[in-house]
Amino acid sequence: MKIAVLGAGVSGLSAARMLKDKGHEVVVYEKNPTIGGLARSRYVNGMLYDPHGGHILNSKHKEVMDWVFSIYPKENWQYTDRNAKIFFSGKYVSYPFELSLCELDADDAVDCVHDFVLSQMGPEPDNFKDWLTWNFGKSIADFYMIPYNEKIWAYPLEDMGTGWMRGKMPLPTKKEIIRSVILKDPKERKMPHSSFYYPLHGGIQSMVNAIGEGLNIHTDFTIKSIKKVNGKWNVNGEGEYDKIISTIPLPELPGVMELPEKVVNLIKGLKYNSLTTVLFDCPKTDITWLYIPSHDYKCHRVGYQSALTPYANPDTTRGCGALEVIGTSFKVTDDIVNDNTLPKELGFEKILDHQFSEYAYVIHDKGYDTNVNGIKEYFKGDSTFNLLGRWATWNYKNMDLCMLDAMELTKDL
Structure with missing residues (x-):
């Protein structure tokens, strides 16, 4: 079969790799210059930055872990026990509260x-x-x-x-x-992600690049139209694909393909929020994540990249972290302590980089089931067009479950 995969995030890349390994002809289209979707990494002044929030690997599904390690071997990863803390009343309290x-x-x-x-x-x-x-x-x-x-x-x-x-x-x-x-x-028991793997070098991008190796990927590609003509799918008027796998966020679909008004209205009813992350230099710490519940601060969480791998900061006596703020109105300034973005006790030094993500978290409002079930029911009507991934299925899933969904979809195809 000839299959087009729309989006080169973890879900799209996983499905494309699995299908290619089964002998199918697969073409991946990605709007960004770099593959990985939300699971991307970059270096800033030699410091590692996961700009869309930290992505770590663990799973209770052995087939997922085996598959990842077959592509990006286990010796390339650091295994870490989570050391999460909560900044509460001026002190560090172990997670979970x-x-x-x-x-x-x-x-x-x-x-x-x-x-x-x-x-x-x-x-x-x-x-x-x-x-x-x-x-x-x-x-x-x-x-x-x-x-x-x-x-x-x-x-x-x-x-x-x-x-x-x-x-x-x-x-x-x-x-x-x-x-x-x-x-x-206060030790964690039976907690999700109480231990995990993270690449020693290159951030989570290293895993992403390994999955994408050898795939036919078109980056910097803006999808303007998806149409089915004479039983075949084309993208931007080109190609004749037997099947489409779309990881495009559902709110973007009405702009690139014809959908019934009822489905468009269901999509308009979906709720989500956005995220800004800010990379900063800080004292070295073994804390992996710090949760900040107080409304006195805009930031809700800090992920310490330097606790995930010893190679996150070229200065091994220092650390680096990425704070996270939800919403579209946050403005990054050089004075994120005095403007109450995060507590001064964290030892903030200087801003190195920042990134805005339009799609961060799916919101499960009371209309969620009606909207999502109605959308999925419509797309079930055509087995040649498949939804996959966090934003195409409108379900907040970690990387391992996205990979598991890709496995199940490729089996069905």
């Missing part, structure tokens, strides 16, 4: 444990804000869960559903929380 109550001031810890023991009474709420209080108790929700989620989603939590977060955020039991307090043991 609810398993680290022993690190809080005594009165705050007592309030959190008391409220958590009394939590999960009555019917389970159907909105995310009330669910956080119902599930964790008022104190944990007020101290951390609600303010952090208000920052990362920048969307009314009461207008979001609840089913999406299972498997995406820690959900320890009451017994686990009580045990962590009694034993004064």
Whole structure:
């Protein structure tokens, strides 16, 4: 078969590589000059930068890990146990917050444990804000869960559903929380991504480049039209493809292909947010991620690139990190401490680079299921046009699950 893959992010590249290895003729179209989508890396003054947020590799799916390591061998990766912290009331508290109550001031810890023991009474709420209080108790929700989620989603939590977060955020039991307090043991248990792999050299771009090696990829390619003519698909009026795999964000599709008004309206109903990251020089640290729930600061998280690989900063006595701010209105200035972007305690030195990403997080608002299910049902009507990836299926999935979806799709094709 002759297949066109639209978009050279992790999903598109994975599918293209798998299909090529099965003997199909595959052409990949990418609008950017560099492949990788959100999983891109670059160097700034010798410092490593994942400009669209940190991307790390781990998976409970052995077939995914085996596939990646067959392309980019395991010896090229550093294996790391996550050392995530939460900046709370001027101190560093271990992540996850609810398993680290022993690190809080005594009165705050007592309030959190008391409220958590009394939590999960009555019917389970159907909105995310009330669910956080119902599930964790008022104190944990007020101290951390609600303010952090208000920052990362920048969307009314009461207008979001609840089913999406299972498997995406820690959900320890009451017994686990009580045990962590009694034993004064904040260690993570059964937490997603509690350990992971990251390339020793070149950032996550190294894995991306390895997957894309040998593929027919057209970069700097702007897709203007996707049409089916006489049973074959063409892109910008060229090519005769048996099948299309699209990783294009759904809101972009109505501009490049004809869709029924009903489907266009469903797409218009989708919600998402944007992200700005800022690379900065900082003291060396073994913290991998720092979460900042307080609304006193614009930044909600810092990812320390220098904790992922020892080769992130040419000065091995220093570190480098990338702060993250949600929304479209954030303006990067040279004074990100005094303008309350991030706490001064982080030892910010200077801005090295920054990047805006239009598409950052899928928002699971209460209309999510209706909109997404309706869109997918329409595209199921033509087996020659397939949606794949975070933004084409409108599902916030980590890299490993994107690769798994690519495996399943290529099997079906």
